[in-house]
Amino acid sequence: MSSSRAITLRSPSEDDVDVLFQIASDMTTWEERTEATPAPLNRDTFKARLARDDAQESGKSVRFVIDVDGVAVGSVSLFDFDELARHAEAGIALLPEARGKGIGTAAISQIVEFAFVRCNLRRVHLQVIESNVGAIRVYEKAGFMIEGRQRQHAWVRGKYEDIIVMGILRSA
Numbered sequence: 001m002s003s004s005r006a007i008t009l010r011s012p013s014e015d016d017v018d019v020l021f022q023i024a025s026d027m028t029t030w031e032e033r034t035e036a037t038p039a040p041l042n043r044d045t046f047k048a049r050l051a052r053d054d055a056q057e058s059g060k061s062v063r064f065v066i067d068v069d070g071v072a073v074g075s076v077s078l079f080d081f082d083e084l085a086r087h088a089e090a091g092i093a094l095l096p097e098a099r100g101k102g103i104g105t106a107a108i109s110q111i112v113e114f115a116f117v118r119c120n121l122r123r124v125h126l127q128v129i130e131s132n133v134g135a136i137r138v139y140e141k142a143g144f145m146i147e148g149r150q151r152q153h154a155w156v157r158g159k160y161e162d163i164i165v166m167g168i169l170r171s172a
Helices: 014-024 027-033 043-056 103-118 133-141
Strands: 007-010 061-068 071-082 087-094 123-129 145-156 159-169
Touching: 007 103, 014 043, 014 061, 014 071, 014 087, 027 123, 027 145, 061 103, 071 103, 087 103, 103 123, 103 133, 123 133, 123 145, 133 159
Parallel strands: 087 123
Antiparallel strands: 007 061, 061 071, 071 087, 123 159, 145 159
């Protein structure tokens, strides 16, 4: 990854809907991103869901667009906050052309810093299917550790796969 690249997290805007829709409707990575049954996605339905989620999830989730040199290439979020135990789950999704370039590692590191410094969380966790070795490598580079496994928990492209549970703790 070039050190001159500016990888930042920012609030989503109306201009990002096309990129976010492209990611959400990508059938090749559907199972990596959602537990829902794969199905074609309508742009207008997706846009309405984004608006509804923004209205309903106020304070329950935090979503950023991943921006590289002024261009949206993905999203990263924190969700399912536990206010008492001070933890949340993280999720990330990138356009295919943004993968394998260090963008995911930078974005995950930034959302973890946001979680610990700005949200005062003590733990961030995530789930990843076992065949997504690129993502597992990204999470390990960002400091996540494998904490467990849910055996044959996900149906992915015609076969069952384990879900790997990973987490990172805020240092004292």
